[in-house]
Amino acid sequence: MADSLATWMPPLASLDDALLRYLDQTGVAVLVKDLTSGRFTAASPCAPRVLVASQDIVGQTDAELFDAVQAVALRAADQQAVALGTAYAGEHRIERHGERREYVVWRHPVPASGEQGPRILSCWQDVTEQRKRDVLVQATLAQLEEQQKANAELRREMQDNQVRDSVSGLYHRAHFEEQLRREADLSSREQREFAIVSVSIDGMDQIRETYGADSCERVVEALGRLLKANTRAMDSPCRLGGDRFTVLLSGVGLATAHSRMEHLRKACSQHIVAFNGQQIPFTVSMGVASFPHTAGSVEELMRSADRAMAASRAKGGNHLTLASIQFVPAT
Template identity: 50%
Template sequence: MTDIHQQALSARADQAHALTTALGLAPQAWGVVAMSLLDRAEAMFAIKEAATGRYVHANPRMQALFGRSADGLVDEEWVDPQACAALRTADQSAMVVTVPQVSEHRLELGGVRREFSVTRLALPSADGGAAKYLCCIWQDLTPQRQAETQLQLALRQLEEQQQANETLRREMQDHGLRDSVTGLYQRGHFDDQLRREVDLSSREHREFALVSVALDPLGEAARASGSEGRKRVLEALGRLLRSNTRAMDASCRLSEDRFAVLLSGVGLATAHARMEGLRRQCATQLVMLNGQDLGFTVSMGVASFPHTAHTQEDLLQAADTALSQAQKRGGNHVTLASIRFEA
């Protein structure tokens, strides 16, 4: 132990002696206080011989942890080698300082993993020489850690339940907004989003595209399959419309065979390119029922705000007019609305 550490121990001893003398306390007063507080705190207390690591004293709670008497006991006799090495290292560290050292240890005792906090303090010798004994105060953290683990598990389960409830709420809310066959938004939600997009584009002077989509007359195989075949075609078209639109876009089923797609922040040329790709996907999509490919095609009319229309009503009309032209060309076609030029 260094001179500085020895001086610190001596200073503390002088303080304790001065206080004992000033209050007229018995020499053993501090020991009585310490032992009483340890019992009150239900702590496990032991004293070890610094040189050999042998226990020279242990209170009943500590002996219960050992499972035997502490006389002459060493750590190798009650813990595994790895835990013993960790205890010994902590002991040696505590012997060279004058302040209490705290460390945590995990021990496997009786087939049960337990966690402890150990506070160590070197005990000064009466002759002022190097400390020979080490005081160890053990606290069992196992119940506290188990309670913390259970609390974390309960909080995690509560959070998962809240997330599940929120997901269910959104799904139920979303379910009321979507068509049950195609999975696309219904007309009311689409109209709201279109109004918001018109307002946003008017304020920020940016464009967006609106696409009117119509299912072309079905082929013979699809007509022969009746309502089930028609449902299969609508389901396939709904999947393609959803997969070709982004989160900020909106796809809607307006009526039995009519659909609309809102492409946020997209110009006329980009909208045409994307819809042309969608048209090709529809034309080559396999829709199987009873071993037959039903197949289908769509016609599309693409309009842009504000290049082809300056109001929401004009935009809808422009997209429908372009769609009619695509249908007149025999279907399976994408037509652009005419760009308006202002004087």
């Protein structure tokens, strides 16, 4: 092939030799096809390599270079470029010698001139390896994203373990006390109620003696699940230690707290813990106090709830007692 682009395609002599050499060096094949005959009339030096052609491209048709399905797709792309009357870019996946190659092809229709009929100037770039790298990059990024999610989940679990009891899954005392202080401050600013519930498991010593020491952990696990299931995300159920628990019910008054905790009491009394082939029933005693109606300070609120819970235990357990409402005499 002559070095000059004008030599093999005179109508496009405006494309200088430097451009042709640049395209050739970058692996972009330039081809010219006669639309009347469908045969390629010119091809840049790198075209056979780019198209993985085992025969000379010049003088061949799409049907002679590619299979029938691919030839039809290429012909349709040529016709679309002609219909648009301007440059047109498309993508083609072509099977070459048992391997699928991917190409980006730019087409530009060239009107008939002199003795030459209408033609298509096309530039072919093999992007197979680039697409493989893109797929690898996307897979790597997806893997990194999954790893980041796993690391974030691990960090959340580690942070959660610092504020939650390992057996019940409920908050530790320190986290509960922090939430309690925040709720008390919010209540004072916005003049709204909140409630505290003291909870103890009835007859824990008898459960231990009857079913073994490990059975107590299974009961604590069960109560932890029931407490989480019967409270909201804004509430703070906590295990104080042993058989003692407490719940902060955010933004609710004494009546609402009573209704919710009565539902929990019944759920506990109907729950059976399976352990070593045995069925362990358990009940709880509860005391409910609210701020500011049954206590004017956080410390008194906790004592008020504990006194109400002790009253429930004194009645034989499986009971819920409301703390007494304070009556402030009018001045």
